Amino acid sequence: MSGVATAGGLRGRLQGFLLRPEASVIVVAVVLVIYFQFANVNFLTNANLETLSQFIATPVIIACGEIMLLICREIDLSVGQVFALAPFVMERAHGWGLPVPLAMAAALAVSGGVGFVIGLITLRLRVPSFITTLGMLFLITGLTLTISRGFPADTPGGKLLTNLMGNWGYAEICWAFAVVALMHIVLRHTRWGLHTIATGGNAIAAAEAGIDIDRIRMGNFILTSTLGGFAGLLEAFRIGSTDPLAGGSNIMFLGVASGVIGGTAIAGGAGTIIGGLVGGIVLGVLQDGFTLQGINAFTFDIIIGAAILLAMVANIHLARLRGGAR
Amino acid sequence: MSTEALRAERIVKSFGHVTALAGVSMHVARGEMLGILGDNGAGKSTLMKILTGFHQPSAGQVFVNGAPVTLASVDRARALGIECVYQDLALINGLSIYHNLFLNRELLRPWPFRLLDHRAMRERARAALADIGVNIPSVDLEVGQLSGGQRQAIAVARAVASDARILLLDEPLAAMGAREAGLIIDLIERLKARGDIAIVMIAHNYAQTLEICDRVMLMQHGEVTYESRAAETSAAELLEIVRREYRAARAG
Ligand SMILES: Nc1ncnc2c1ncn2[C@@H]1O[C@H](COP(=O)(O)OP(=O)(O)OP(=O)(O)O)[C@@H](O)[C@H]1O
Ligand SMILES: [Mg+2]
Numbered sequence: 001m002s003g004v005a006t007a008g009g010l011r012g013r014l015q016g017f018l019l020r021p022e023a024s025v026i027v028v029a030v031v032l033v034i035y036f037q038f039a040n041v042n043f044l045t046n047a048n049l050e051t052l053s054q055f056i057a058t059p060v061i062i063a064c065g066e067i068m069l070l071i072c073r074e075i076d077l078s079v080g081q082v083f084a085l086a087p088f089v090m091e092r093a094h095g096w097g098l099p100v101p102l103a104m105a106a107a108l109a110v111s112g113g114v115g116f117v118i119g120l121i122t123l124r125l126r127v128p129s130f131i132t133t134l135g136m137l138f139l140i141t142g143l144t145l146t147i148s149r150g151f152p153a154d155t156p157g158g159k160l161l162t163n164l165m166g167n168w169g170y171a172e173i174c175w176a177f178a179v180v181a182l183m184h185i186v187l188r189h190t191r192w193g194l195h196t197i198a199t200g201g202n203a204i205a206a207a208e209a210g211i212d213i214d215r216i217r218m219g220n221f222i223l224t225s226t227l228g229g230f231a232g233l234l235e236a237f238r239i240g241s242t243d244p245l246a247g248g249s250n251i252m253f254l255g256v257a258s259g260v261i262g263g264t265a266i267a268g269g270a271g272t273i274i275g276g277l278v279g280g281i282v283l284g285v286l287q288d289g290f291t292l293q294g295i296n297a298f299t300f301d302i303i304i305g306a307a308i309l310l311a312m313v314a315n316i317h318l319a320r321l322r323g324g325a326r
Numbered sequence: 327m328s329t330e331a332l333r334a335e336r337i338v339k340s341f342g343h344v345t346a347l348a349g350v351s352m353h354v355a356r357g358e359m360l361g362i363l364g365d366n367g368a369g370k371s372t373l374m375k376i377l378t379g380f381h382q383p384s385a386g387q388v389f390v391n392g393a394p395v396t397l398a399s400v401d402r403a404r405a406l407g408i409e410c411v412y413q414d415l416a417l418i419n420g421l422s423i424y425h426n427l428f429l430n431r432e433l434l435r436p437w438p439f440r441l442l443d444h445r446a447m448r449e450r451a452r453a454a455l456a457d458i459g460v461n462i463p464s465v466d467l468e469v470g471q472l473s474g475g476q477r478q479a480i481a482v483a484r485a486v487a488s489d490a491r492i493l494l495l496d497e498p499l500a501a502m503g504a505r506e507a508g509l510i511i512d513l514i515e516r517l518k519a520r521g522d523i524a525i526v527m528i529a530h531n532y533a534q535t536l537e538i539c540d541r542v543m544l545m546q547h548g549e550v551t552y553e554s555r556a557a558e559t560s561a562a563e564l565l566e567i568v569r570r571e572y573r574a575a576r577a578g
Binding site: 185189190191194195197198201202204205206207208209210211269270 | 375399400410415416417420421440
């Protein structure tokens with residue numbers, strides 16, 4: 001402690017930065033961007049940045065929800081299925097005569113409803129959320145396939161709305177940044193965030209202090225599903241149509257991995273939204289950078305998998321180092 | 327006759343097959359300090375948690391200021407001025423000291439956004455700790471980095487700083503060194519001297535408890551087995567009662 005306190009100046013600030021849970025992933029992100037820019041001149045071009053931003057946006061939005069859940073020691077494995085369900089709810093609601101904004105609201109409400117059901121099963125029936133959401137994963141896939149009858153659907157909406165919601169190249173990433181900013185404030189500067197950390201850090205102590213821990217958990221289930229549905233809507237507007245098998249577990253894993261690579265503890269009680277954003281950027285840069293280099297899809301999965309493992313190992317050890325430094 | 331602050335009548339609490347409390351009655355007046363002694367597992371902490379609204383009693387009635395109340399939640403008990411230092415301290419290791427001191431009664435900035443007022447909480451936390459005289463380098467430290475005694479001091483400070491009318495202390499001195507224990511006892515005596523706070527303290531040190539409490543109560547296997555004014559009993563007498571019970575239980 002005294003070392004940090006007395007170092008002062010630039011060195012002190014650098015040490016302070018390195019002790020933050022986001023630090024390692026920020027360093028990794030910068031190194032990766034520099035590497036890919038040298039390895040491939042097309043990396044930092046407008047066209048590629050647009051593609052890159054689209055790689056990044058969805059996992060980051062999903063990460064924001066999963067991070068809140070991880071902090072209170074829960075997880076949602078079904079968020080990628082809600083991602084696919086939401087656009088079909090919107091399309092059906094529009095088909096029944098609702099204007100598109102209301103149809104979007106209906107889709108978000110249904111998404112949130114999924115979170116509510118997950119919360120009820122997990123908290124009332126005391127089923128671990130890992131199991132609850134594993135079940136939901138299959139259930140919602142079936143639901144989406146039933147609603148869509150297995151066919152893709154065109155996304156409704158006028159030009160302005162469509163552009164705003166994702167069709168303009170950078171719209172999705174702008175929404176992702178907005179969600180990150182909002183959730184960062186929620187986590188660090190509201191009672192909700194503080195109580196989420198308290199619930200995951202020590203549920204009994206939080207309850208003894210009078211915090212309604214089930215309400216906190218329920219709220220974060222609803223939040224995560226709603227964000228998953230929202231990300232699904234953005235994607236549908238960007239592409240102009242929706243596939244009933246869009247998103248899926250892959251999107252969910254990328255979201256969780258972004259959070260964990262960013263420094264959120266799987267064991268709960270601590271986490272960072274900014275870290276999740278940078279974690280998402282790292283995954284996106286890897287994916288996009290290797291694609292540009294023409295590495296084939298099989299090798300690519302090996303590299304991504306190894307990168308995620310490496311980042312997680314690094315994080316766990318850095319967290320231990322941070323603990324030791326105090 | 328002094329004014330009664332808190333009374334519990336024939337409180338029963340079962341956890342499945344375990345009967346933690348088998349009809350316990352207690353009372354404490356404003357300006358009075360009640361000590362609760364007893365074996366491990368006697369039900370002392372369970373009684374406290376019923377008085378804080380954390381557990382709901384299986385049977386029995388609680389009265390605050392003479393009126394029957396249902397302590398349906400911790401918030402409800404707090405609203406009635408009941409504060410507690412739990413045996414497990416109820417601290418969140420990953421949060422800073424000042425966040426812990428204000429847990430679930432955070433200071434917020436004004437409308438419309440109602441964000442956490444970190445600065446005000448930090449300053450008030452600093453003042454509250456200085457007031458007690460506890461050695462803490464910085465209120466920004468995470469509670470997990472503190473020693474056992476320091477953590478206990480934080481838990482006591484939290485209960486005291488909240489302006490409690492009824493203060494429940496579950497082994498507040500358990501992990502403390504002599505100096506820190508002295509500080510906390512000083513603090514408790516200052517609160518007592520104000521004359522308007524009722525204090526209930528669970529402890530295992532008989533002599534110390536008799537010294538600072540006005541009245542003591544002995545709890546064994548979910549019942550109150552002995553009650554006396556502190557001045558009218560002694561550690562030796564209390565120990566003798568505990569031994570007698572123990573021998574009787576072994577024989578029977
Ligand atoms: N949440 C719970 N669920 C089940 N049983 C419990 C629970 N809390 C307490 N008990 C049981 O109730 C009994 C009384 O426990 P309690 O914690 O009140 O004892 P205590 O007098 O505070 O003991 P100590 O001096 O060790 O702190 C014990 O047998 C304990 O196992
Ligand atoms: Mg106890």
